[in-house]
Amino acid sequence: MMRMFLGVMLFVTLLMSVCSDSPSARPADECSSMAVRLRAFQLKRSCNFTTLNEKQLKEIRAPITVLYLPMLYLLAFSVGLPSNMLALWVLVFRTKPQPSTTLLINLTVADCLLLLALPFRIVYHFRGNHWELGEASCRIVMAMFYGNMYGSVLCLALVALDRYIALVHPFGAKTLRSRRTSLYMTAAVWLAVLGAMLPLLLSQQTYVLDEPRITTCHDALPEEEQENYFLPYFATLFTVCFLLPFLVVVFCHAAVLRTLMAEGKRYGHAVRVTVLVLLVFIVCLLPSNLLLLLTYANTSFDGDGEDIYVPYMVSLAISTFNSCIDPFIFYFVSVEFREKARDVLCCRKNTKSSNHVSYSSSSSSSGLRSKVTLLSRSSRSDV
Known part of the structure; x- marks a missing residue:
């Protein structure tokens, strides 16, 4: 009788232990189904623990991410900021105020603001992609980064348009190249910059990883937010703030070259300017914009898309060199x-x-x- 009672008690104890384990298993499954993307990486989240798979951990800790990438930013900052400060000083204090000068000043200001955001990115990558300055500062830095990058592109397009009007349509230049027109163009550029900044200022940019123990800045976001919010946002930026200005630049510079060739005069100077501007768009800006769209549009790469992460980050660093080339465009123009x-x-x-x-x-x-x-x-x- 005693043996039977002990057997029943043992059975009940085992049954209770199984039942008590089963509820905790369900939340774990629910937690593990929560998806977050590290731009091109798929984070693994199990309840309160977030990490990457082994291959992705190597990518985020690779020398190209934590050493070579910040070195590219450091080079752009070291060359770009002094040259743009010199250009700004000359344009503001040593040059007569003209409509074209106003556009060049705004282009230089946009480049300077972009370059001033780079030291924060440099420290972030040198620290192993770890952000220590809080959510608000991350939003501001990334808003300055993207907003002024596309503001610089729009200014380049308007400078090309101004040059096109002056050389190809000289009769209409007196009315079209007025101070009021340049002020309208300036207002349009900074409204576009503000529009590019707002989505980044209003959305969460920092996410915490438990392994490695870092806080990412602009490198992780929920997958649903990526598809429904940031994909349309960056697609709009690509179309309005890159593709359209690029077409304007190509048309204006081609028309200027055609006009100078028809005149039978030297056009080597105009060719050098055209090559420099196209270098900015094709070498510096085109790869980052294309990879940016691929990063947000495609969520089905083998290995959760980590193969595109490093090329995208490198191209993003190279895109900042457009701010280094702009002062040399002034120099030739x-x-x-x-x-x-x-x-x-x-x-x-x-x-x-x-x-x-x-x-x-x-x-x-x-x-x-x-x-x-x-x-x-x-x-x-x-x-």
Whole structure:
């Protein structure tokens, strides 16, 4: 009888232990089904523990991510910030205010703001992709990064449009190239920058990983949010703030080259400017924008898409070099800018030379206008 009672008690104890284990198993399954993407990586979340698989852990800890990538940002910052500060000083304090100057100043300001966000990214990657400054600062840094990058692209397109009007349509330049028009263009650019910043400012950007013990900034987000929110956002940025400006730049520079060739004058200077601008778009900006769309659009790569993560991050770093090239575009476009930049670098304050430069630049620009005017008249008579 005692043996039977002990057997029943043992059976009840085992049954209770099985029943008590089964409820805890369900939440674990529910937790493990929660999906979060590290841009191209699929995070594994089991209840309160979040990590990556073994291959992805190697990717996020690889030297290219925590060493070479911040070195690229550091190089862009070291070259871009001094050159843009010099360009800004020359444009603001040493150049006569003109509609084209206003556009160049806004382009330089956008480049400077983008470059000022890079030290935070440099420290983030050197620290093993670990963000320690909080959610608000991460949102601000990434908003500055993307907003000013696309603001710079829009400014480049407007500078090309301004140059196109001045050389190809000189009769309409007096009305189209006014101070009021340049102010409208400036307002449109900064409204576009604000629009590009808002989704990043209003959404969570930092996520905590338990293995490795890091807090990511702009590297992880819920999968549903990626497909329903950030995919349309970055697709709109690609179309409106990259593809459309790129088409405008190609059209304007091709029209300028065609006009100069028809005039029968030297066009080597215009070719150099065109090559520099196309270099910015094709080498610096095109790869990052294409990979950005692929990163957000495709969620079915083998291995959860980690193969695209490193190329995307490297192309994003290379895209910041467009801010380094922009001052050299000014250098080739404007004779006056070259002379004023040399004066600032050499600490020269010779008013005679500056007057001579302004006179020569004004005379050369007036001569160019007269040539373009004659070209327009001759072409009309031919028609």
